[in-house]
Amino acid sequence: MLTTARFAAVLVAAALSAPAAAFADTNISAAGSTALQPLVTAAAGEYQAKHPDTKISVTGGGSRTGLGLVASKAVDLGDSDILAQNQPNLIDHRVAVIGFAIVTNPDVGVKNLSKKQIQDIFSGSAKNWKDVGGKDEQITVINRPASSGTRAVFMKTLMGGANLDQATLTEDATGTVVQKVKQTAGSVSYAAFSGTRNQSGITEVSIDGAAPTDANIQSGKYPYWSYEHVYTNGQPSKQASDFIGFLKNNKGLLQKTGYIPVGDMKVTENDR
Amino acid sequence: MADAAMVNAPDVKQDLSRSRARGRRLVDAVATLLLWSAASIVVGLLLLFVAYLFYKGASVVDWHFLTGNPTAAQAGGGIGPFIYNSFYILLLTLAFTIPIAVSAGMYLQEYASRGRFRQIVQFSAESLATVPSIVMGLFGLLVFVEAFHWHFTALGGALTLTLLNLPAMMRVTQESLAGVPATYREASMALGGTKWQTIVRAILPSAIGPLTTGVVLIAGRIFGETAALIFTAGASVSYGRSAYDPSVWHTAETLSVALYQTHREALVPDADRIGNGAALVLLVMVLLFNIVARVAGRRLSRRLTGKST
């Protein structure tokens, strides 16, 4: 047992002296937006198949988490739906455009909502679907936490300064929101296309008559979308830069996972 | 009070005491029934949990699920790397916990009969034992992840779990040593052994049974720990062939963290299926640890006591 103790001591000493060796250049870590996560993870899988020596780890956490982690150099890539504020070290790489949808449980039966109705629902002033043109059924709102970029873009593009009622169910990630909407009668939430496409059991709602489609986003008719950003702290390493390029230019993968290539946009964020 | 008023009516009093005796027996019977049902309810709950987890998970768990790699965003992923990480962190944690806690337990039980240092160590251990695992996780985050700049590593996770499990392991040691008959000590000392020789040659071998039981039960606890690992060992694995990383520096998402994370992110369309499978695997592991603890403990103590007498 003394040998074990000695072994442990050696291990601790080694740990204290040699952590640098742990992070070879072929490690790329990414964290942040759960709206961008499906693209990054899928791309990581394809990229590693081509470059077997590169290790890529992908974590969610939310956009602000990603920005925080890349700012403190805890990860190499910070995935975000929102722009970084006052962070001169962070370099923005726009990799795609993502659309978001207002989603409801299919039992609700509402197909279209005006911006005003959306504001009433999420500020808590409309409590029943009949208040917004639906049947007599209680509305169950599901929110994302404050760190969510999906929520930030929702506030910016649709809520128009109205306050969010926070006394609601809150789910951590896009996938969980979609699951919960499926399971909960009368529920409504907001989620990225990458999480709602290829899903049955939820209804995507039109906003002011514009259906949540790629075409409507490209032409500027549908308001709820944003650029997806990958941030690096300073210039990226050669491998990281290579991987970002792979993310951005892989049109087939972008479309398969529910994103729009940046080059396909006919409008910019300022046109909204 | 009532008796005083009835003192002059002996037959009424007798009646009353008879009916009261009946009442007391009734209360006793009802209480007995309630105690039996309380115990049965809890055992029933356990059976319900086990049955439910098997019902939901049995169709998920197969060889591919147990050994396959997790997928990024498609259905059909496995949990192989998570199981690997769970055992990796378990063994690393035990490698730290056992020597430290057994030594401390030996010191408290065999050397420090009274005295200030013993009291301080005892009180520290009790305090350490009540630190919530999420708080321990944040401590690990501050120290191993941030102050040491290790990032999320298996080593940081294991050291955090070591802090969490030292007190229990020390207690197990103390109890195991306390269970060794005094005659063993006396016999060894009488043969001229020093205290240390006595501990190593006579006491430890005869305490090995309960000690092993304790280690295996604590191993079960380590295997299932989650909250302390999320911010220390991390909640991600790299995909592909690098998923089984032998380095202590790798980010190590364990099976229990994966169960949490799979639900939390629900990135794969079959998150529920994977959750049900992972929950069942965790349950079966815990059952196995319990059975091994019992069997191994009993065997070892039988064999070793058989030899040393």
Add this chain to the structure above:
Amino acid sequence: MVGFRASRAHRDERIALAILMACSAIFVVAIALILGFLAINGTKLFFQDHVSPLAFLFGTTWDGFGGHYGALPFIVGSLVATGFAILVGGPLGVAIGVFFSELAPARIAAVFKPAIEVLVGIPSIVYGWLGLTLLVPALGAITHTNGDGLLAAGIVLSIMILPTVISLSEDALRVVPNALREGSASLGATRWETISRVLVPAASSGIAVAVILGIARAIGETLAIQLVLGNAPVLPKSLLSPASALTSEIIIDMGDAPDGSPFRHALFSMAFLLLLIAMALIILIRLALRKRT
């Protein structure tokens, strides 16, 4: 030859003792470091960001990115869920402890006790999973709500503290001298009277310790309740409305709070508060045990 051997044994003895003492000292250093690190990081909100402790303890608005750090919703959530667990799980656990110590025939105990030990071993994340997939839908169906909230969390915690309360209260009862049982029986007391008027009072300090350790386990539990609380960072309107607790809010927000921000400091203040509660419980246990001696 003998002298050489003896001196070597003597040297081994000294080395061994030094190592054993060093290992014991690790416990002291560890808890001191934990207290120190959390005290420093848990009070930055007050000393560095100049948020008043009262605004933290009694504020009801939690908006980490918007400058509001009121933790009352989580303090209330933790206390209500824990209180519920103690009110339900406490008496039930003590009752089962009594059952094992006074009633259970050996054959029944041989089946039931291992079952209880398995309950201890089930990881908290699995309890959370059971809560999420079994309890919440059931509660939702019965009450016509979502099922998430403090009631669900309280039920999960009640079950989770049972093994602790059961085994410790059983131990406390077992050390009550048999003379008390025999004396009470010879006075004509029924078994229940002996239990309720003699044994439980005699074991009261041990039972108190069992319940306090149950509280300690409940208040620190994180994932099992995060999965069933509904996670709304507001004062709960009822036991059936979405709520949050100190532990669950830490796990939700920790990854999001930027380094060095008041948001992050507020989370560490919550962790420090949890640690202080745990330490207070330890002191309570000491007091309960001192009363006995």
